[in-house]
Amino acid sequence: MNDRERDLPLRAQPGHTSLLADVARAADIVAPMWPLTSFVAVNPLGGLQHLPFDEAAAAARRWLGARTHPTLAEYRAAHARGAITDADLRRAILEFDWRLTSPFTVEIGGQTVDAVELVRLDLLVGPDVPPEVAPGVGSLDAGSARPVDSLVAAWCGAYVDEAGVPWAMPGREHGFYRAWRRLAPHDRRLRRLAGRRGTGWLAQLPDRPVEALAIALAALGIDDSNRVDALRSQLGRLPGWASYAHWYDEWAPPDHHGPSFRLVDLLAVQAAATAAAAHARPGAPSPGGEGEPAQELLDERVDAVFSALGGSPDDPVVTSAVSGVLQQVPPAARNSIWLEAHEGNFRDRLLGLLSRLDPGMETDRPDVQAVFCIDVRSEGLRRHLEASGHYETLGFAGFFGVPMRWRPLGSPATQPRCPVLVTPRHEVAERPIPGDDPSRYLAAQRTTRSGHESFHAAKGGLASPFALAEAGGWIMGPLAAARTLAPSLVGRAARWARTRNGSPRPRTRPAIDADHDPAAGMALEERTLFADAIVTTMGLTRFARLIVLCGHGSLNVNNPHASSYDCGACGGAPGGASARTATAILNDPAVRTQLQNRGLTVPDDTWFVAAEHDTTSDAVTMLDRDAVPDSHEALVAQFERDVAVAGERLSSERARRLPGDPRKVRVRGHDWAQVRPEWGLAGNAAFVIGPRSITKELDLACRVFLHSYDADADRDGLALETILTAPLVVAQWISAQYYFSAVDPDVFGAGDKTLHNPVGGIGVVLGEGGDLQVGLPAQAVAVGERRVHDPLRLLAVVQAPLERTEAIIQRNKVLQELVGGKWITLVGRSHGHERWSIRNPAGTWSTWFPADDSVDHAEASLEVR
């Protein structure tokens, strides 16, 4: 045994509570990652939301080696195509540092330029800085740590995977660290890295992961003073698996069926393996984060500015002056200025559109009111529907205010159908209506399900795939070809088969009444509260004869990220069940009576009906159609016809934005080779809270979340507070997910979709293994190198008394962080005849003016440029 090996400790100091606290603090660097079966868009830097955006971005660059903004070259290309103008840049420069407005000028190349112009030129022509390199771990340099990371990632995959392996990793019931500890000494790859004695040391580590972590950190020379940084560094080396462990620690439901996967286990395995490897081959710690020397870079920036002006830095006084100006703008701040300029350009266009005179709400009773999810994809359908008849449309979170767990007909399991911010407190089961016998249908479902399970078990087995190919290849091959070449035909055939199998689906209803269904449902008082909240929060002050609640889902096949296209407000699930449940509550005569007692009268001739919008085909299906009374049949039939036309028009519009054959836009979801069934929420950029009258007849290019709100009907501000603290927060998560997936597809995105391999039903890896991929696939935000999602932070637009909005911000920390930290920009106006004002991070409000008064933004296009 040599000295180094003898030094490896086996006893930990007491004080594991502090270590666990540091684990929780370090976890801020990675966002929780939900399993793919219920994909939830999250802000990848959400754990750092207590910091201003720029500081959080700097932390991500440091610990994850990530890009947090588009590169200067990408911004310059956007400037060249007019997506960002010089006026946008000048305004953003002044917002960055108002002192640059000083009367200072210099003469270079025969031109007199001021400080703002010098910075603008630096933004346009100055050299970029290379991305930061994530630091090493303790005494192990970054290069030597890579094989350890690869090994740990492989262990993680083996541990969580059930479907893709012939047998599960033994000992999983004891947690990741303990299962690994039992097997690690037998792993030849580890022995090669750690040597025999290092492997022997690993085998003697204690049984508790927190104790092992303490010992391994000590072996790496990490003490209390640098422990959080070291843990962050480790998590940053496998951010995907760390994100999943973060989800498990903070969000996994008590009935989660997969194996436990805790951060402390992951860190214990990482640290132990790293310590063993470092002991076998110590290297110099990676400096990490050290870029080009600052002075050298500054000199290059100065040279580039002189060159752009046709001059040379001969005069030391002028050169020093230019250098002094550029020094006020640190290299990384340039990307922040560009981002501000880009956002300002979009803000001017949107507020220009929204600055036309608000005609106010119509007062006559519409034929039909249709309530859609706030999702940006609903904006197009609403616009086209309104153009086809006397329809009033509204926007509301797609779970329609009913946080529930949904139990589909015959299902042993329930699924949450609400935003993840809310804990569902009620279960609602789908029950057959009296007279409809579900037994044959359920038997057929069981047969189909077991067939699917057998197929997938055979596919994932050790030898069975060969037999499966022999036995089923004659049909699987042609079916695969048909799904690719004639996806619409396969879709129609599947629907035909479902209706011809002799077991039609029984008619069902959501069982909402706990008095009739003790296992599920809600008491009358709770149903009444939900009904009241739905009507009040969406600002429904008058009621049409027919009110459609339209959820949305996305039908697409062979897509591990399928749920990312479903409704985010329903926890990454289709919204039909929520719409059905909400309509059942609102049509309930007992609820109507209770509402009347509370002073809220829903006319007797008002009927609510549920629907679901398939966002890949833009087909809208009415749900519980058989429950529609004869008195409303004609209205429903007319709505079906009009919404079908609206769907066709929206599909034509979407076809212009999607690559590929525009004639096939509505069947892309059936094509199992299609990597881009639709654009999802790509392009999302703003969230408008206000009456529809301020956005009606405007083409918002499916880029804006629309939440209905009537300030006059919300005197106490409770509805606005609900909207700002829930739907807006979820929209910010979505916006940030798209933003970061677009700016760094490798770190924050899931990479190339064509290389994805599902692991354990929780995520995907690229190729045969490695880190779990977080975020959205590259194909969800770009076509090749062309980005179709503009990386902009969310713009929130609120029409409500400013003092009401401000008071709500002041009493909610989540809003103080989002607005004060510049994670979002919030603009507001008290009523439709006022100019918009921007809420500054410091808490003041400034009247909005466009960067360039000469541009008529009232006719602006919001299409991604």
Next chain:
Amino acid sequence: MIWEGLTPMAKIEVVVDGDQIPAVRDLFLEAGATGYTGVSGVSGFGHHGHHQGRLLFNDRASLSMLITVVPKDKVSSLVAGIRRLLEDRHGVFFVTETHVSRPDYFR
């Protein structure tokens, strides 16, 4: 103060953001606490201004209070962990002497 028939212990109350609950819970368990009580939707006014209580559709944004009772010999370890956790995030905690009638529940 000594009450006859009651055993002195320490009560620790922690007020944190909703998303910190799992971390605090882990600290309680690591320190040897045998249970805790959680109160969600805590409102109030303090160092960071007014805090809204329960929100309609966001259970995570409001403050929560977790309360545990431990023998005094476990206090220092637990306090060390909580102090560490709250070094760079919002939250406060209080340690007070309390008395329990069933000490075996807390050991």
